[in-house]
Amino acid sequence: MAIETMTVEAAQAMASGYTAIGAGLAVGLAGVGTGLGEMGIGAAAVGATAEDRDMFGLALLFTVLPETIVIFGLVISLLLLFQ
Template sequence: MVDPVTATAVAGPILDAAGMKALGAALAITVTGLASAWAEKEIGTAAIGAMAENESLFGKGLILTVIPETIVIFGLVAALLING
């Protein structure tokens, strides 16, 4: 990340307050998106494994797989609050 103070000193205001906010919001979405993707991958593969042996676990597997989706929703909320 570019240090805003240095950036201002060298080449003028690349990141003003609005830019910082946008960057914060983007970070909130990106990091939570990656985190939930990773968690869903782990749970999803495990759910598929269980389903391969026992099809009746489909419902439970599906629910458990989408639970980490909450992480990215929190990220979205944080991003909206930052921009709001």
């Protein structure tokens, strides 16, 4: 049985592997969330900018608002990897 014969080193390696997967999921899934959020805002922002060039600054700002979500994901993965 694989589990019964597992050494301490192997268990640690496995644990750090799972941590890495967790960190990856944290960033990846949060990134998907951000993408979904920015999708609608981005489309509307491009429309607004096409109507009025002065909107560009504000439109860019609105577009990056959901970026916070992926930053949280990044922070979680940093905590997982480097604490």
